[in-house]
Amino acid sequence: MNERDNYWTRVAARSLSRRRVLILAGSSAAAAALAACGGDDDSGGTSGGGNTPGAGNTPGSGGTSNAPAPAWGAMPAGKPGGKATIAYSLDVGTLDPHTPGSGGDSYYLNTLFNALVSLDQLKVSPAVGLAEKWEIADPTTINFTLKKGIKFHDGTPFNAEAVKVNINRILDPALKATWASQLSAIDRVEAVDESTAKFVLKRPDAALLFALSSTYGAGMISPTALNKFGKDIKSNPVGTGAFTLDRWVPGSQVVVKKNPNYWEKDSKGNVLPYLDEVTISPIPDATVRYANLQTGDATMGVIDSKDVSAAEKNSDLVVIKGVPGAAVPAVLHYNFAIGPMDNANLRKAIAWSIDPSVIAKNVYFDLAVPADGAMTTPGSWAFSPVKDRPRYDVAKAKEFLKAGGKPDGFDMEVIAYTSPTISQQTEIYQEMWKKVGINVKVTTQEVSAAVTSFFGPGTQTFPLMSTSWGGTSVEPSTTPTIAWGKEAFYNPAKKPISPELDDLLAKARQTYDDAERKSMYEKIDSIVVADQCVFVPLLYAQPRYVFRKNVGNTEAAYYGGGFLRLQNYYLK
């Protein structure tokens, strides 16, 4: 054990020093560029998965998280007043909730807008939605009953007609809305009366409610403002959210002020939000973000794994653990159409020879845990561990090599993208593979070049990509839809993973019954991650959110993926 520790510490130390050099050499510029690609600082991110809403919206007592979810109902009522500043890693590109471009836009949009459906009603966590309830009349008709008396910031009433205007705008191909495809099952919305919106679907789609639950992509904008501002709505956001826009200085800050007419109330019936004013500042450099928290220039913020232990020791600060799987920093993504990874046994040999705990410890300072499931958020309703998924077992890996006809191992070329953490962990994989006789040559490319080389369009030569994924999702269809279907963009082979899988994927989206859906996704996960072994998440990252100690109700960070539930924080 000790010997192994020393060995990996040496490997990690070697790449760590290189990492430090990389970080310094590229300065924070590299981090900023990567962050801009959609992941957060820890995960980098090759995919739009960083945009996955709800990734951080889950109570996760189960799964691999060791922290029990804080009790939502026990949160005390807060004190109104005060100003807060959030030191955040990502900048905002647009304040139009229908055309956001990067996952970072979520925090900004969530202060100003609400979505139609609440995640609470989706059995995930207490959250806010503009619909009181809904009823699935038949598989292609959903009737939403809207909450009454809610007004947009400009005084326009929120009603069925407003819902119709918003959905029509998202579905208009000319807008190129970010979630046009997520909502593509909707044929039309009918405003039956003031508070009833009838959704008529082209086909049943169980993922639709989830899509409607996110302000990122489907936040509700005032129809009056849409008319008034037209294309300029992106800098003149008018929603129903807890805050209204005060000013936006691109690249520097977004300042929002309390919406005095906000409709949500706390446990004692007091009006939310508590804070009078919130400034969100994008600060790309992690060390500088932490400095802002230390000096009190920032009230809350996200920090890098390297600063977490210092923050925990700092008596001015409180560190809150997020949901595991908010990011998936280590993923083996196979192209099963290219040899030698066209052989399932050899794919398994690759996955079973990796010890994720070594990477969790040495690359992520234990802020990530080995993954025991697939791509559904641990602890959420649809999550279950995948039973026979790859674990670290050298003897097993060697058996797979034998079964795959390569008992002495083989040579292979793997692609990775430019990122300090990806380079480090790929280097550790390499050493681990070498121990079972697999010699891997790693090619590293800048992120969008690597994505094109691996997924196409164009010639694809790499059988495996060492990569990361934006995050798990509380909606079990999220990753399968974009990566596991035979024509999905992130299926590099562009053919079915197994004969029955595409059928299963289609069926799982057509039923609204949760128990049935859950068991279908268990089967899907087991085919993709265990049996076929074409997409293997190795780690779930558990982010940390930092608060000055005078902030109250910080538990909300757990549910709110950090700062999504800004209306619940107050200053003591």
Add this chain to the structure above:
Amino acid sequence: MRAYIIRRMLQFIPVILGITFLVYSTTLMLPGDPVYALAGLNVGQTEYTPEQIERFRKDLGLNDPIPIQYANWLKNAAQGDFGESTRTRRPVTDEVTPRLKVTLQLSVASLLIAIVIGLPAGVAAALWRDTVVDRSITVISVAGVAVPSFWLGIMMILLFSVRLQWLPPSGFVSVFEDPVRSMKLLAMPATILGTGGAAILTRQTRSAMLEVLNQDYIRTARAKGLSSRSVVWLHALKNAMLPIITILGLFVGNLLSGAAIVETIFAIPGLGRLLVASIGIRDFPVIQLLVLIVALSTVIATLLTDVAYAMLDPRIRYR
């Protein structure tokens, strides 16, 4: 003099055309498919069919030969239309203009710091050549060139913000909005950018002054009984100015591009940071305009240098 300036300006036109063509064509040749970037598609997020992608490609004119694409871009650019940012979907000029103002404030502050430190230090090093003064100035200025700005930036934040709590760690406020806070926020980044320039300026001033101080007319001036101050600052420095101005011109040209790292560290919403972020997400229209601005600023700085030459040295303007 005017004829000279006009002649120099005309000479820069082909330079600018050459730069814009290179910028335009190289961004298209980068790895990765530009249709995703230019159409503002979120790869994988949305399920676009190959036919739709092909239509975007056609709409954007990406199937045309590069010279034709370039000619179209140039035609629009000449009318001030640089396209829309693919990330924010706002006109590129709207994205860039506010940030240009920010970077200009930072640049002016750093330039002042560079001159205020660099010139006197260089003159002092030359006057007290080979003494302790000269050697210390040499060591400090070599260090000033060698110390990387990101390291210095983080160290200053840790010292002045976290430890001493004298200055806010990061951010930006326009000097026209809140002068006091603006100075506090600009102090560290401007010092870092400025000292880098000051170091080079010191070295250049020292050697230029040394050369001039050995000339006959300096000895004559001293022999006439002029005060030492007027000899050094009027007679010697004016004649040592040419190489110093050259360095200053280069420094100004580099300020915009060199600010990228400092702006990223101090979370300043300037051009450099926008450039870095835009490259990361392949926001081609923004990248194209920013590179054009950097190129133009270098060209303008060179032009100003030439004009300053002509003013200082009549031999140049009559050649």
